[in-house]
Amino acid sequence: xxxxxxxxxxxxLSVALGLSAQAATAADSxxxxxxxxxxxxxxxxxxNRGDFRGYMAGxxxxxxxxxxxxxxxxxxxxxxxxxxxxxGTPAKRGVVRFYxxxxxxxxxxxxxxxxxxxxxxxxxxxxxxFTDLARKVDGHWIITLNHVSAHDAPR
Numbered sequence: 001x002x003x004x005x006x007x008x009x010x011x012x013l014s015v016a017l018g019l020s021a022q023a024a025t026a027a028d029s030x031x032x033x034x035x036x037x038x039x040x041x042x043x044x045x046x047x048n049r050g051d052f053r054g055y056m057a058g059x060x061x062x063x064x065x066x067x068x069x070x071x072x073x074x075x076x077x078x079x080x081x082x083x084x085x086x087x088g089t090p091a092k093r094g095v096v097r098f099y100x101x102x103x104x105x106x107x108x109x110x111x112x113x114x115x116x117x118x119x120x121x122x123x124x125x126x127x128x129x130f131t132d133l134a135r136k137v138d139g140h141w142i143i144t145l146n147h148v149s150a151h152d153a154p155r
Contacts, residue, residue: 033103036111036134036141040098047096052083060137060144067147094121098130109136113143118153125153 039058046054061076073079087093101115113132119125128150132143 060142065145094119126150127153
């Protein structure tokens with residue numbers, strides 16, 4: 001019994017050390033975190049120009065998963081079509097601002113983003129939070145999962 005406990009303890013310690021080494025490697029990735037923040041900024045800029053294709057370039061095509069309003073959507077083109085249809089004019093699109101962007105490196109090729117957003121527009125301004133999973137694919141960061149929680153903003 002003691003021998004089994006010692007083996008289990010040794011395995012648990014090895015796993016813990018391996019995970020902490022992986023976390024340290026991921027945490028020591030400021031260039032990657034900066035690249036992810038630049039991606040988010042480029043997406044914000046594209047949205048504010050009305051360049052929905054440019055905005056969507058930040059998401060993995062076609063394998064993006066969007067979660068919003070209790071709906072899971074796994075279709076890049078359908079999402080682009082939705083943005084063009086529902087936000088296609090400057091009045092509907094408004095001006096979006098992403099802020100308090102937090103990037104947590106999970107692995108050398110994976111990161112979690114949590115951020116606030118505010119969409120200023122005359123009718124029905126919005127604000128909320130988004131949570132993303134970003135992956136490094138072919139040397140470039142791309143968002144593979146986007147979860148948005150929004151509510152009407154006070155006027």
